[in-house]
Amino acid sequence: MSIITEARQLVDATYLQARKSLKRKLEEKIVNPMDFLKHLKDPIGRTRSAVRAADYLETTLKLLIKEMLLYRVSLADLLSRRQKEMISKGTGCDYQTRSIKCPERDFYRTITGECNNRNHSHLGSSNRAFARWLPAVYEDGVSVPRGASEGKRYNGFPLPLVRKVSNEIAHTANENVTADRQLSLVFMQWGQWVNHDIDLAPASGEGASLELQCHTSCAFKPPCFPIKFPPDDPRELSSDTCMPFVQSASVCSPSTFRREQLNAATSFIDASTVYGSDDALARSLRNLSSQLGLMAVNQLFRDAGLELLPFENTTHSVCVLTNRSANIPCFKAGDKRVTENLGLSAMHTLFVREHNRLARELRKLNPHWDGEKLYQESRKIVIAINQIITYRDYLPLLLAEETSKWIPLYSGYNEKVDPRASNVFSLAFRFGHTSVQPFVSRLNESFQPLCSSSHVPLHLTFCAPWRIVMEGGIDPLIRGMVVDHAKLMKQNQLLIEELQNHLFEQTEVMGLDLGAMNMQRGRDHGLPGYNAWRGFCGLSQPQTVEELSEVLGNPKLAKKFMNVYGTPYNIDLWIGAVAEPVVPQGRVGPLLSCIIGTQFRNLRDGDRFWWENLGVFTSQQLQALRKISVSRVICDNTHIRKIPRDAIHHFHHTLFPASSFQANGKSLKIQPVLDLGIVSSKDIIS
Structure with a gap:
C-alpha cells in the first residue's frame, strides 16, 4: 500500500508539473511543434482518469521491481491474486475496467459506445484497449519498444533509425x-474524418511536460522515446x-501488466x-439553453450568417499563437484534433x-418532441x-475490386463480431x-x-x-478541396x-x-x-x-529496403505497407486492403445500431437515406x-464557365459548364 501511495504522489506531481509548464509556455507565448501535437492528443475528461490510473499502475510496478530487484516479466507470476x-x-484500475449493467431496452447508442454489445458491454467503447490481432512485440516482452536499446539485433540486424528510413x-x-x-x-479529407471517428491514441499523461527528457535528451526514458x-x-x-x-498512453491491464495502448474514441x-x-464532453457540446436539440455554436463569429464551431474555453489556447494579432483560440468539437488542419475543421463545421439543420426540420415535423428526442x-x-x-462512396474507391472480398454484402448484426x-489499424490507416497535397487552396464563388x-x-x-x-469561412476551403486533386x-x-x-x-523552425x-x-505500440x-x-x-522486389514490383526499391533494414x-509496418503497389483501380496495396477491409x-x-440493421430505421427512412451524398x-x-454530384471523384474541370486560373502554380484552362452530374441549389434531394 505504501508503494501504491508513493506511485500516486509521483504521478500526480508529474501531471501538475506538466500543466504548469504548458501554462507558463502559453503565457510566455513560446511553443514548439511538439506543443501543438500535445494539444491535439492531450487526454481529457474520463480519458484523463483512465490514463492516470494506468500511469499509477505502471509506476507502482516500477517501484515494486526496484524494491524487489526483480524483472517485471516475472512480477505478474510472483504477486498473489489478492496483491x-x-x-x-489502489490505482483505480478496477474502476476503469469494471463491467456495467446494460438497460433492458435502448433506442439510441450511448455516447461512450458502452452496451452496443449487450453481452460484453465494453466492446467498442471509449477509453479501453485497442484490439490486438497479433501478439505485441516489445524488447523486454512487456513494455519497452523495439529500437529503444541501441545496437540490439532483431533477425540478425539492428533496427535502423526511423528518421533514416524516412x-x-x-x-x-x-x-x-x-x-x-x-x-x-x-477523398483524402474523408479518410481523415472517418479515421478520427474510429480511433484516438492520446499521448501519455505524464508526457505532457517532461521537456527535460523529450526535448533535451536522446535517451529512452518513458514516456519519452525521442527520434x-x-x-x-x-x-x-x-x-x-x-x-x-x-x-501513447497505456491502459490498465492489471492481470498481465503488459503494455496496451488506450483508444479514447468509440470504435464505432x-x-x-x-x-x-x-x-461530460457530449453535454458541453450541446446547446442546452432551449428544448431544440441543437449543438452549441460560436457566439462571437458567424460565417456569412452560417454557424461556426464554438471555441475552447481556455484563456491560453495554443491556436492563438499561430496569429497573435487575430487572437483566435482553437475550436471545440467531439474530437480534440478538430483544429489540426483547415479541411478537417471544415468537415467538423459541416x-x-x-x-x-436536421433538428430544426424534425421540430417542424414533430412539434411535440422535446430537446433530447x-x-x-x-x-x-x-x-x-x-x-x-x-x-458506399469511400471504401470502394480505396479498395476497388478487393472491396467485396473483405467487406461482403451486409447480412445483419452479429453479436459475436x-x-x-x-x-x-490505428497505424495502417495512416496510409x-x-x-x-503540400498546399491548401481557397477559391471564391x-x-x-x-x-x-x-x-x-x-x-502554415x-x-x-x-x-x-478571418479569411472567408469554410466555403473557399471546400471549393478548393473539390477542385484540387x-x-x-x-x-x-x-x-x-x-x-x-x-x-x-508554425512558430519554430524544428518541424516534425x-x-x-x-x-x-x-514500435511504441509493440506492433x-x-x-x-x-x-x-x-x-x-x-x-x-529478389522475393521483396517481386512483392514491390520494384527491384531498386527492394534494394533500398534491404540496405536500410537488412x-x-x-x-x-507503415513504410512497408505504403510502399506496396496498389491493387488494380484501388489506392492501397494488398496488405493495407486486408487490414483496412477486415477492420x-x-x-x-x-454494430447493433448499424443503419441497415433491422429495426434501426423504417423502410421509408432507409429510402430517403440512400439519396444522401x-x-x-x-x-x-x-x-x-454549384458542385459536382459526386464530390469525391475529380470532375475534370467541367463545372465553370470557360476561364483560366492558377492552381499549383500552373495556369489551367477550364472547359465551359456541363449540366451533367451537377447538383445546383435548385435541384434539391429531399
Whole structure:
C-alpha cells in the first residue's frame, strides 16, 4: 500500500508539473511543434482518469521491481491474486475496467459506445484497449519498444533509425508531386474524418511536460522515446539533437501488466467526431439553453450568417499563437484534433451545421418532441450519413475490386463480431498521409483564387482556425478541396516535404517528421513487423531481395529496403505497407486492403445500431437515406451553389464557365459548364 501511495504522489506531481509548464509556455507565448501535437492528443475528461490510473499502475510496478530487484516479466507470476486486486483497487484500475449493467431496452447508442454489445458491454467503447490481432512485440516482452536499446539485433540486424528510413524511402520534394487524376482532395479529407471517428491514441499523461527528457535528451526514458537523427541527415544538427516523441498512453491491464495502448474514441462509426466519446464532453457540446436539440455554436463569429464551431474555453489556447494579432483560440468539437488542419475543421463545421439543420426540420415535423428526442434523432441520422458515405462512396474507391472480398454484402448484426478498433489499424490507416497535397487552396464563388494568399503552404495551416474565422469561412476551403486533386501515392513519392520536415512548424523552425513518427509509433505500440502482418493476411513473406522486389514490383526499391533494414522481417509496418503497389483501380496495396477491409467489416457487422440493421430505421427512412451524398451535405449547409454530384471523384474541370486560373502554380484552362452530374441549389434531394 505504501508503494501504491508513493506511485500516486509521483504521478500526480508529474501531471501538475506538466500543466504548469504548458501554462507558463502559453503565457510566455513560446511553443514548439511538439506543443501543438500535445494539444491535439492531450487526454481529457474520463480519458484523463483512465490514463492516470494506468500511469499509477505502471509506476507502482516500477517501484515494486526496484524494491524487489526483480524483472517485471516475472512480477505478474510472483504477486498473489489478492496483491493484484489490491494494486488494481489502489490505482483505480478496477474502476476503469469494471463491467456495467446494460438497460433492458435502448433506442439510441450511448455516447461512450458502452452496451452496443449487450453481452460484453465494453466492446467498442471509449477509453479501453485497442484490439490486438497479433501478439505485441516489445524488447523486454512487456513494455519497452523495439529500437529503444541501441545496437540490439532483431533477425540478425539492428533496427535502423526511423528518421533514416524516412529520409531514404519516404521523402518527396513538394514540387515533385503527381496528382491523382480520378480523385479530389475530398477523398483524402474523408479518410481523415472517418479515421478520427474510429480511433484516438492520446499521448501519455505524464508526457505532457517532461521537456527535460523529450526535448533535451536522446535517451529512452518513458514516456519519452525521442527520434534520433542519423549522422548524414540533411538537417544540419548537433549530434545530441533529437526530435521529441511522447509515447501513447497505456491502459490498465492489471492481470498481465503488459503494455496496451488506450483508444479514447468509440470504435464505432458513430460521428463521435461531432458528439464526443465521453458523456461530460457530449453535454458541453450541446446547446442546452432551449428544448431544440441543437449543438452549441460560436457566439462571437458567424460565417456569412452560417454557424461556426464554438471555441475552447481556455484563456491560453495554443491556436492563438499561430496569429497573435487575430487572437483566435482553437475550436471545440467531439474530437480534440478538430483544429489540426483547415479541411478537417471544415468537415467538423459541416456536420455540426447538418445536425442543427436536421433538428430544426424534425421540430417542424414533430412539434411535440422535446430537446433530447430532437438531439438523438438528428444524431442518429448524422451517424447514418457518415456510415453510408464511408461504405458506399469511400471504401470502394480505396479498395476497388478487393472491396467485396473483405467487406461482403451486409447480412445483419452479429453479436459475436468484435467491433473494437485494432492497434494495427490505428497505424495502417495512416496510409492517408501519402495522399496529402503540400498546399491548401481557397477559391471564391467563381472558383478563382480567393485572395493573394489563397494558396497557402500546408504547414502554415496547422492549428490555425483564425484562417476560417478571418479569411472567408469554410466555403473557399471546400471549393478548393473539390477542385484540387488528391496526391497520388507512388513508390518514389510517398510523403511530401511539408509533412516530412515541417509538421506543426508554425512558430519554430524544428518541424516534425510525420513518416518517422508513424514508424516510431508502430514500435511504441509493440506492433510486429511487415512480414508478420503479410503472414497474418495470408500473403507471401519475402525473405530475399529478389522475393521483396517481386512483392514491390520494384527491384531498386527492394534494394533500398534491404540496405536500410537488412531483412524484410524488420521492415516497419507503415513504410512497408505504403510502399506496396496498389491493387488494380484501388489506392492501397494488398496488405493495407486486408487490414483496412477486415477492420471496416468488423465495425459494421459488430454494430447493433448499424443503419441497415433491422429495426434501426423504417423502410421509408432507409429510402430517403440512400439519396444522401457528400455533395448534398455541402449544398445544404454552405452558400456553395454549384458542385459536382459526386464530390469525391475529380470532375475534370467541367463545372465553370470557360476561364483560366492558377492552381499549383500552373495556369489551367477550364472547359465551359456541363449540366451533367451537377447538383445546383435548385435541384434539391429531399
